[in-house]
Amino acid sequence: MTATFANTITGIPYTPRSEFATGFITPIMRAIGHILYAAAAAAATQPAAEEAALPQPIISEIEIERELQEAYNHLSPANFPFTTANTSLAAQNLIETFVSAIRLATFEYSGWTSAERIYNLKALANAAAGIAVFLDYELLGISGSNPGSSL
Numbered sequence: 001m002t003a004t005f006a007n008t009i010t011g012i013p014y015t016p017r018s019e020f021a022t023g024f025i026t027p028i029m030r031a032i033g034h035i036l037y038a039a040a041a042a043a044a045t046q047p048a049a050e051e052a053a054l055p056q057p058i059i060s061e062i063e064i065e066r067e068l069q070e071a072y073n074h075l076s077p078a079n080f081p082f083t084t085a086n087t088s089l090a091a092q093n094l095i096e097t098f099v100s101a102i103r104l105a106t107f108e109y110s111g112w113t114s115a116e117r118i119y120n121l122k123a124l125a126n127a128a129a130g131i132a133v134f135l136d137y138e139l140l141g142i143s144g145s146n147p148g149s150s151l
Contacts, residue, residue, distance in 0.1 A: 020079045027080040034071035039121035068106040
């Protein structure tokens with residue numbers, strides 16, 4: 001049989017039992033998905049309808065704020081009990097800071113300039129990659145992990 005996306009993807013188990021991910025790594029992954037979508041949406045514009053008008057965002061400010069709220073929801077204590085995970089206090093502090101940053105971004109987003117929105121959402125995505133580097137070492141013993149700079 002020739003490999004296709006359709007028959008290859010079925011080899012990876014996916015059995016959701018609720019809307020929100022639970023556990024340790026999965027809620028972080030889901031939250032990052034919302035953050036990356038928000039960052040891309042904030043940076044992307046569509047041409048203005050009139051020549052003199054400015055380009056318009058692909059999705060509204062309210063929708064981006066909703067994406068940030070969804071990221072935060074994935075990391076709620078009910079879905080993501082990170083303080084009881086078998087991790088160091090340093091890891092727990094990093095994750096708590098990340099969760100706080102998402103919450104604050106949700107509240108502050110509307111007051112940011114367009115440039116700040118793009119920069120701050122990228123910073124949030126980069127912070128998640130920084131946490132992944134930390135967890136690579138702490139949970140798996142992988143040293144020299146690199147968060148990269150490309151989104």
